[in-house]
Amino acid sequence: MPTTLIESRMREIKNLVAKRFENTNYQYSIYSENGNIYISISHLDDYKKYMIFKLGELEGCCAILISYNTYISEALRGKGYARLLMDLKKEIARLLGYSYLICTTLKNNSVEKQVLKRTGWKKIKNLYNSRTGNHLEMYICDVKES
Numbered sequence: 001m002p003t004t005l006i007e008s009r010m011r012e013i014k015n016l017v018a019k020r021f022e023n024t025n026y027q028y029s030i031y032s033e034n035g036n037i038y039i040s041i042s043h044l045d046d047y048k049k050y051m052i053f054k055l056g057e058l059e060g061c062c063a064i065l066i067s068y069n070t071y072i073s074e075a076l077r078g079k080g081y082a083r084l085l086m087d088l089k090k091e092i093a094r095l096l097g098y099s100y101l102i103c104t105t106l107k108n109n110s111v112e113k114q115v116l117k118r119t120g121w122k123k124i125k126n127l128y129n130s131r132t133g134n135h136l137e138m139y140i141c142d143v144k145e146s
Contacts, residue, residue, distance in 0.1 A: 004035040004057055005096055013037065013092055020088055035059065037092070049075045053085055055092060055101075065098040070112075077111075086119040086141075093143040100140055107135040120145070 006013070010032055017028050017039065029040045035057040043049035053070040067089050072081050093101050104127065105112045113123075121139040128135055 004032070006035060006037045006055070006057060007032045009096055010037075012095055016091055016095060017041075017088065020084070039088075046075065049073055051076060051081055051085055053089065055089060058102075062097075063099045065093045065096065065101050067101045067103040070103075082115040083119055086115065086121075090120075090141065090143045099144055100142055102138065102140050104136045104138050107137055113137065116141075 010030070014030055017030060021028055021041065025044045026041050027044055028042075029038075031038050037055045039053055039055075041051045051070075051072045054068050056066045056068065058064045058066055070085060072085070089101055093099075101121075103116070103121070105116065107126070116123075116139050119141070121141040123137050124140050125138040126135070127138055
């Protein structure tokens with residue numbers, strides 16, 4: 001029996017991802033665990049071409065979905081896949097009824113910050129993680145606007 005919103009809507013999420021990648025040379029894997037959804041997309045003929053991301057519920061909050069662990073392999077960078085993933089995240093958030101996506105990125109990750117800004121995310125806070133020593137930036141995306 002599903003215990004989280006994500007788990008209860010997995011069939012719809014899988015259908016959404018399937019539509020995005022039908023008639024392409026890509027396969028995908030999706031699973032959910034503890035209020036998180038993990039999505040991996042890979043090329044059928046070249047294992048070096050892959051993309052991954054994770055979305056997680058913010059416990060006790062019905063408005064915000066967390067986006068993290070987004071990675072696009074070097075072989076796919078600069079070809080529009082970042083926008084595709086950002087659009088897919090927004091579609092999933094809307095499907096689940098969320099209003100916002102949030103994420104953090106390393107302050108010196110200029111490529112990801114450019115992608116976030118180009119795809120409608122807005123910087124809301126500078127952060128310092130005293131546990132790791134990392135300087136971060138927090139971004140938010142209103143999925144109802146985009």
